[in-house]
Amino acid sequence: MATGTEPPQVHKGVHEATRAAIGPRHLRTDRWWLAPALTAAGLLAFIVYSTWRAFANADYYAAPYVSPFYSPCLAENCEPMRSGPNWEIFGSWWGLSPALLILIFPLGFRLTCYYYRKAYYRGFWASPPACAVAEPHKKYSGETRFPLIMQNIHRYFFYAAVPVAGILTYDTVLAFRDEHYEWGHMGLGTLVFLVNIVLIWAYTISCHSCRHIIGGRLRHFSKHPVRYRLWGWVGKLNARHMQLAWASLFSVALADLYVYLVASGAFDDPRLF
Amino acid sequence: MSAYQARFKVWRGDRSGGGLEDFTVEVNDGEVVLDIIHRLQATQASDLAVRWNCKAGKCGSCSAEINGRPRLMCMTRMSVFTRDETITVTPLRAFPVVRDLVTDVSFNYEKAREIPSFVPPPGVAAGEYRMQQMDVERSQEFRKCIECFLCQDTCHVVRDHEENKEAFAGPRFLMRIAELDMHPLDSASGTGLDRRTTAQDEHGLGYCNITKCCTEVCPEGIKITDNALIPMKERAADRKYDPLVWLGNKIRRREG
Secondary structure, eight states: OOOTTSOOOOOOGGGOTTSOOOOSSOOOOSOTTHHHHHHHHHHHHHHHHHHHHHHHOOSOEETTEEOGGGOSEEETTSOOOTTSSEEEEEOTTOOSOTHHHHHHHHHHHHHTOHHHHHHHHHHTTOSSSSTTSOOSOSOOOTTSSTTGGGGGGHHHHHHHHHHHHHHHHHHHHHTTBOTTOOBSOOBHHHHHHHHHHHHHHHHHHTOHHHHIIIIITOSOGGGOHHHHHHHHHHHHHHTTHHHHHHHHHHHHHHHHHHHHHHHTTSSOOOBOO | OOOEEEEEEEEEEETTEEEEEEEEEEEOTTOBHHHHHHHHHHHTOTTOOOOOOOSSSSSOOOEEEETTEEEEGGGOBGGGSOTTOEEEEEOOSSSOEEETTEEOOHHHHHHHHHSOOOOOOTTOOTTOOOOOHHHHHHHHHHTTOOOOOHHHHHOHHHHSOGGGGTTOOOHHHHHHHHHHHTOTTOOGGGGTOOHHHHHHHTSOGGGOOOOOHHHHHOTTOOOIIIIIIHHHHHHHHHHHTOHHHHHHHHHHOOOO
16 A cells, blocks of 8 residues: 555556566557547447437428437427327427437447447557557546446347337338338338348347347356357357447448438438339 | 578677677578577577577467567568568567567566466266367467467557556467356356356456457467457356346256
8 A cells, every 4th residue: 555655656567667668659650540549430420420419309201210329219299100109108398309308229339338348448448558558648547437337238228129120120011111101111221221230130139238148148058059049149249249340330320311311301211213 | 582681680788788780691592580680699699588489380489570670580571572672570568578589578477377267077087077169169279379479469459558457368378268158068157157257357357348359460460350259258248237137046946
């Protein structure tokens, strides 16, 4: 324990007195900065876009499509959507964008996701910026203290993400109608929604918490053959979690943009049949 | 292909100081960095200290940092570098240096001693252990570890913060805890030892922010983060942060 008589400890990391005396903080010669820079740029672009769209409270419904940012729509001020995901749980007192009510769940799911944690710890917080590249922080307590200890509730956001993905699946089924609500039709938007929901489910199921819940927590797989098989399948998807995280992030933004363009009149949904 | 002269910078010195020394040295087809270091020893720097053993990527002795990246010298082919590139070789930068390319890795042995070992199942004699492959395969992946300590070296928790060495076991030894906790015959829980809780409370699992550098540098290709550290974080969450799992265990009193 430090006492008043001891000299203050200076934390130097790779420049500690006992370590090899090497001036630069790292000696990497490759473009190590590229991955965190691209990650930060990609995440920043999504944050800006989704913030604008979430607060816009407009152009989120163009029959039969509803933006995934606004589904389910839980406030009274939602646009009425025929057979759509309207549940007026929040009354007329809610005056802000209804997207804010539901986005907290997918946002929390992605914010606490083990892949995104790596992405933003590296990209935004430089902790570390890249492997064997010294981080700039003087102290580090990782996920041992508030607020980062809250990352441990990822599984609860996973539980919440499953019904949200279920509702988006329902929206995709509704997209097999035309603008007059006649069933058995398909437009370009239906394809966009289909791709999006497949990616959303793949990302959700490939989650590390899901892998743990499905079977990872077991010690004897031989006693649980079904869970073992499911765990194996989830594990295969889990190995692609990073790719699925990016693909589903892009697809959900694309689905929203598509609805925005159609709803705002900037683009006509081409009907396939 | 033919022999050529490569430019090397090799760190020479000890705890009192040192620096990068320039060398020009012959390189032949099929050689690895360790071959070049040996040629330097034979021709230009006979007192160059380097730790090595098998030259086959299995003993984990020749860990160093090559162009700033933690790697085994014996598994780094010279053909991955361009001929006009200057190759920098330094000792591991997370551990105290002994001399030249040799570091004092005793931190790792101290951490190894802190992990309670396998607890044999009661009533089963040695040689009578029977396990199904599907039950033991997760632990087997972690047994591939050659203890080169590249993961310990690259982990920023201790590399950039010497003060965390006391609290944090590092990826290699958190993986060891995962290996034991997933072992179908480990009976630690019967002795009152809960590896999931102690991983968090005594071995610093919470310090890991899963940035995957340990996985990136592992010469054995072990998925340390995805298959050991994250599953251990989830298991610790079962114990410490998930009241539903806690309640379920209390009601059913059953272990998977």
